[in-house]
Amino acid sequence: MGGCAAKPPRARCRGVARAMAAAGLLPRRGRFPPGAGRLLRTLAAVCLVVLPLPLAAQSAPCRQALALGLDVSGSVSAAEYRLQLDGLAAALTHPDVRQALLSVPDLPVRLLVYEWSGPEDQHILVNWTDIPDTAALTAIATRLRATTRSPANPATALGTAMVFGASLLKPQESCWKRTLDISGDGRSNTGPRPQDVNHEPALEGLTINALVIGSDRPDGGVPADEIKALRAYFEELVIRGPGAFTEVALGFADYEYAMVRKLLRETEGLAIGQLSRQSRQLHPAQ
Numbered sequence: 001m002g003g004c005a006a007k008p009p010r011a012r013c014r015g016v017a018r019a020m021a022a023a024g025l026l027p028r029r030g031r032f033p034p035g036a037g038r039l040l041r042t043l044a045a046v047c048l049v050v051l052p053l054p055l056a057a058q059s060a061p062c063r064q065a066l067a068l069g070l071d072v073s074g075s076v077s078a079a080e081y082r083l084q085l086d087g088l089a090a091a092l093t094h095p096d097v098r099q100a101l102l103s104v105p106d107l108p109v110r111l112l113v114y115e116w117s118g119p120e121d122q123h124i125l126v127n128w129t130d131i132p133d134t135a136a137l138t139a140i141a142t143r144l145r146a147t148t149r150s151p152a153n154p155a156t157a158l159g160t161a162m163v164f165g166a167s168l169l170k171p172q173e174s175c176w177k178r179t180l181d182i183s184g185d186g187r188s189n190t191g192p193r194p195q196d197v198n199h200e201p202a203l204e205g206l207t208i209n210a211l212v213i214g215s216d217r218p219d220g221g222v223p224a225d226e227i228k229a230l231r232a233y234f235e236e237l238v239i240r241g242p243g244a245f246t247e248v249a250l251g252f253a254d255y256e257y258a259m260v261r262k263l264l265r266e267t268e269g270l271a272i273g274q275l276s277r278q279s280r281q282l283h284p285a286q
Helices: 009-022 037-050 055-059 078-092 095-101 134-146 158-169 224-237 252-282
Strands: 064-071 109-116 122-131 178-184 207-213 246-249
Touching: 064 078, 064 158, 064 252, 078 095, 078 134, 078 252, 095 134, 095 252, 109 134, 109 158, 122 134, 122 158, 158 178, 178 224, 178 252, 207 224, 207 252, 224 246, 246 252
Parallel strands: 064 109, 064 178, 178 207, 207 246
Antiparallel strands: 109 122
16 A cells, blocks of 8 residues: 655645644744744754655655654653653563564554654654664664753643644655654643644644653652543543544653553554455455
8 A cells, every 4th residue: 555645845844834833833924023943943853854755765655654752841850751761762672562563564663753842842853764673673772762851941832742743744644544642741831732733734634642641759659630630631632533542651660661551552453454454455355
């Protein structure tokens, strides 16, 4: 299944700009307001991801394009930041996850990882990478473990993070499914809210899942009521699309295990369902 033809690079970049303008992240007309330099750099960062990729890579079929957005806002301590990145690296190389990701090497999963916090702070950690073999997974895990934290606005711009991730997924039209995963330990407190961007064109055709992270208490207790309320918030305003769901980490120490559960739920079912579909296309009923 070849998917849609890839659009020219400039057209894809213009599409990203239109999506960001529609979400209120860039002005629709006229001059940019004072202080908009970082917003322009955000658009440039997205275009740097979209433009350099060869058209052959853009149009090569994959069974899932998966963008992972990691919350690195001010509520995430230095130790929790490390637990999150190292936990993702460990989850991606977990034997069960590795088996699921590599189950159809001719139709790989395509992965991108970015971190987000304030309205102008989204940083790509791992560019779009096909995962046909263990070497690709190991390279991604090594890069995540070597990543150090960059200075960023401590606010929680969840709506902006959704549009940013959706804009990165938009060019991946040759993939059978496009999935955005947002990890977060709190509600949006600046910029467009999730309910403000949930009907933007950039989000159309995507599945958005969420990994809700409970706060780590000094006494080691589990903030059950807080997690329940935060999960309800994400389920009502963030997740969307076929089969969308939330996974819960009781704290950052539980992040790795929650990510393993989420990746297995996303990739195992997709591989089985798409292989069955492909089989029916290759061997139609007589």
